[in-house]
Amino acid sequence: MRRRWLRTAIRVILWALAIAAAVLLSLVVLFLLLGRIPSSDERGMLTASIAAIAIAAGLVAVLGRRTGTAIRRITGGDRGAPADLARSFSSRMSRSVPLDELALQAAEGLRTTMRLRAAEIWLLTDGELRPWIGDPDIDRQPVPLGGMDPVTVVQAGLSGHGWLQVWMPQMLEDRDSYIRMAPMANAGELQGVVVVERPVEDRPFTTEEERVLVELARQVGVMVHNAKLDSALQASLDEVRRQADELQASRGRIVAASDQARRTIERNLHDGAQQHLVALAVQVKLAQTLLERDPAKAAEAFDGLGEAVQATLQELRDLAHGIYPPLLADKGLPGALESAARRAVVPVTVHAEELGRYAPEAEATVYFCVLEALQNAGKYAGEGATVEVGVKEDDHSLTFTVTDDGAGFDPATGAMGAGFTNMLDRLGALGGSLKVASEPGRGTRVTGTLPAARREGEA
Amino acid sequence: MVLASLSSDALDVTMSVEEDAPMPVRVLIVDDQEPFRMAARMVVEVTDGFEVVGEAETGEDSVTMAADLKPDLVLMDVNLPGINGLDATRQILSGAGDAVVVLLLSTYEEEEYAPRAAECGAAAYIPKAVFGPDRLESAWDVAKA
Numbered sequence: 001m002r003r004r005w006l007r008t009a010i011r012v013i014l015w016a017l018a019i020a021a022a023v024l025l026s027l028v029v030l031f032l033l034l035g036r037i038p039s040s041d042e043r044g045m046l047t048a049s050i051a052a053i054a055i056a057a058g059l060v061a062v063l064g065r066r067t068g069t070a071i072r073r074i075t076g077g078d079r080g081a082p083a084d085l086a087r088s089f090s091s092r093m094s095r096s097v098p099l100d101e102l103a104l105q106a107a108e109g110l111r112t113t114m115r116l117r118a119a120e121i122w123l124l125t126d127g128e129l130r131p132w133i134g135d136p137d138i139d140r141q142p143v144p145l146g147g148m149d150p151v152t153v154v155q156a157g158l159s160g161h162g163w164l165q166v167w168m169p170q171m172l173e174d175r176d177s178y179i180r181m182a183p184m185a186n187a188g189e190l191q192g193v194v195v196v197e198r199p200v201e202d203r204p205f206t207t208e209e210e211r212v213l214v215e216l217a218r219q220v221g222v223m224v225h226n227a228k229l230d231s232a233l234q235a236s237l238d239e240v241r242r243q244a245d246e247l248q249a250s251r252g253r254i255v256a257a258s259d260q261a262r263r264t265i266e267r268n269l270h271d272g273a274q275q276h277l278v279a280l281a282v283q284v285k286l287a288q289t290l291l292e293r294d295p296a297k298a299a300e301a302f303d304g305l306g307e308a309v310q311a312t313l314q315e316l317r318d319l320a321h322g323i324y325p326p327l328l329a330d331k332g333l334p335g336a337l338e339s340a341a342r343r344a345v346v347p348v349t350v351h352a353e354e355l356g357r358y359a360p361e362a363e364a365t366v367y368f369c370v371l372e373a374l375q376n377a378g379k380y381a382g383e384g385a386t387v388e389v390g391v392k393e394d395d396h397s398l399t400f401t402v403t404d405d406g407a408g409f410d411p412a413t414g415a416m417g418a419g420f421t422n423m424l425d426r427l428g429a430l431g432g433s434l435k436v437a438s439e440p441g442r443g444t445r446v447t448g449t450l451p452a453a454r455r456e457g458e459a
Numbered sequence: 460m461v462l463a464s465l466s467s468d469a470l471d472v473t474m475s476v477e478e479d480a481p482m483p484v485r486v487l488i489v490d491d492q493e494p495f496r497m498a499a500r501m502v503v504e505v506t507d508g509f510e511v512v513g514e515a516e517t518g519e520d521s522v523t524m525a526a527d528l529k530p531d532l533v534l535m536d537v538n539l540p541g542i543n544g545l546d547a548t549r550q551i552l553s554g555a556g557d558a559v560v561v562l563l564l565s566t567y568e569e570e571e572y573a574p575r576a577a578e579c580g581a582a583a584y585i586p587k588a589v590f591g592p593d594r595l596e597s598a599w600d601v602a603k604a
Contacts, residue, residue, distance in 0.1 A: 275494050278498075279492075283501065285589070301501065
């Protein structure tokens with residue numbers, strides 16, 4: 001709005017200056033032809049004349065178009081104006097003008113071209129029509145549709161006093177004028193309505209005006225519908241962006257977790273199996289030395305070797321179990337979970353009898369998530385707590401629950417530990433999900449679900 | 460019979476002390492891994508002229524025990540919890556000086572660690588996998604030559 005006024009002001013000033021300069025130039029030429037300099041009386045008159053001409057030029061610049069329109073109206077030449085309004089609105093829609101500015105232009109355009117008391121645009125929101133934009137501003141309460149189906153308003157098309165009195169009397173409150181209401185719809189879906197009012201002392205609405213009103217309301221309806229689509233699209237984009245960020249972070253954590261796992265395996269190999277093997281090597285060498293130096297002692301050394309070999313084997317077995325439990329590969333989830341339950345520091349009951357065999361990554365995910373939850377229970381559930389583990393197959397998915405009757409925690413305040421993040425990442429990577437329910441003194445229940453189909457030919 | 464036997468035993472003891480006139484080399488074993496401490500103890504015990512006086516599991520303990528037990532030789536693992544074997548070696552040598560010989564042991568390859576062993580003042584570096592009576596004796600002889 002401000003820009004429009006600024007443009008008008010600049011136009012006025014430029015017009016006035018241009019005309020004044022032209023008049024001044026003409027006078028200079030005239031006096032040069034006459035061959036004399038104007039007297040001081042004449043100069044005063046001429047200055048006043050130039051100023052008057054400049055002001056007149058400014059007025060014409062401001063009022064020229066409106067005067068022309070008024071003259072056309074008086075002479076009956078304005079019949080095309082409302083139709084122009086619909087056409088020009090349609091062309092403006094294709095440019096990137098903000099929605100509410102377009103709507104205001106529509107209302108102002110309607111009011112001006114049809115000489116209305118008011119032009120209002122209402123939007124359908126949560127089952128009621130709410131005032132949106134009007135010329136002048138709408139000062140009215142929302143109108144509930146009540147039991148009426150929005151489609152009824154669309155089907156009614158352009159409605160007047162009679163229809164409104166029956167179906168939407170609130171719209172008529174405090175109005176004593178000609179009134180028309182046109183539905184704003186897109187593909188039969190009501191978006192809102194356009195309401196116009198003309199004083200009764202003026203003329204009634206013409207068919208042409210009604211046709212323009214219906215067309216304009218339809219266009220505003222399309223525009224509102226598109227804007228809604230835009231904002232829905234934006235919301236979807238935001239959601240996709242959020243998911244992408246989460247995926248990125250999760251990938252980072254998976255890489256870090258995998259590096260951490262490598263370091264742990266390297267550490268375990270170095271501190272465990274390798275140390276046993278080194279000690280074994282020393283003992284073998286010692287036994288060889290003793291064979292030469294003291295055969296009696298060599299026999300003792302060989303006895304010790306057997307024990308050392310067994311200890312090394314056990315160390316390797318434990319290590320392998322930590323990397324990928326051999327029982328899981330051989331026997332599947334029931335056997336592996338039973339074995340994990342026996343090693344847990346809290347008493348654990350496992351219910352997983354009905355399971356078959358699934359993709360290795362699905363089985364490993366369930367196994368390690370349950371293990372993580374068991375470790376959490378061991379750390380936090382407290383003295384005397386017991387744990388129940390349940391795994392079941394349901395409609396191409398596996399669901400596990402790990403429930404303890406221990407100390408519990410407040411999920412709202414207690415930060416989710418690294419254990420839960422690991423579970424979320426593992427499940428997330430396979431399109432699964434995790435729920436953790438807990439409250440202080442009421443134990444904790446961890447539930448995870450992931451898609452999993454039985455392996456072909458497996459029980 | 461009993462008396463004779465007793466006197467014979469006593470004689471044995473006296474003789475053995477006289478024969479082993481040079482005192483055995485007193486060894487402190489430092490390693491956080493139990494399997495290797497056990498193997499190292501076996502090696503030291505079967506090597507003539509060497510005996511184990513103590514075992515430490517950390518660098519800090521090794522420094523304290525070296526000051527208390529005054530061993531002749533320390534078998535020092537490189538990777539230890541707390542201060543590592545190189546730092547522990549420096550501390551032990553700064554306290555006891557030439558009175559003690561430190562041999563560094565580790566699972567790492569000899570090329571990797573031998574130069575660092577020299578830096579911290581250790582007499583030699585022996586990869587754990589080849590440690591035995593022969594390496595123990597030769598390293599001790601070289602250090603004391």
